Amino acid sequence: MNFSDDVFQESLLAKDESLAWERIVKVREEDGQVWVFVGINEKDFALEAASMFVFERDELVMINMDGDLNQMLEYAFEPARGHRGAYKAG
Numbered sequence: 001m002n003f004s005d006d007v008f009q010e011s012l013l014a015k016d017e018s019l020a021w022e023r024i025v026k027v028r029e030e031d032g033q034v035w036v037f038v039g040i041n042e043k044d045f046a047l048e049a050a051s052m053f054v055f056e057r058d059e060l061v062m063i064n065m066d067g068d069l070n071q072m073l074e075y076a077f078e079p080a081r082g083h084r085g086a087y088k089a090g
Helices: 005-015 069-080
Strands: 020-029 032-041 046-056 057-066
Touching: 005 020, 005 032, 005 046, 046 069
Parallel strands: none
Antiparallel strands: 020 032, 032 046, 046 057
16 A cells, blocks of 8 residues: 555544644565654744554554653653764764
């Protein structure tokens, strides 16, 4: 089965039409496909949602996250603050 971006964007707009949805990742391989979309509040210039769709063989997995994703990302990357370029491949 072959999905298009439009199928997912229509679904995401139906979920929350107040956000601007943009595809940021698309992977097409022989045995699977992956799409990642982000929902942006253009008024506040804030990342408010992310949705991932993974299709493999006969299974479609959908993951939706929403809320203050900017705050979540800041928290997740805090341990790396000040360590840019500190790690070298061995």
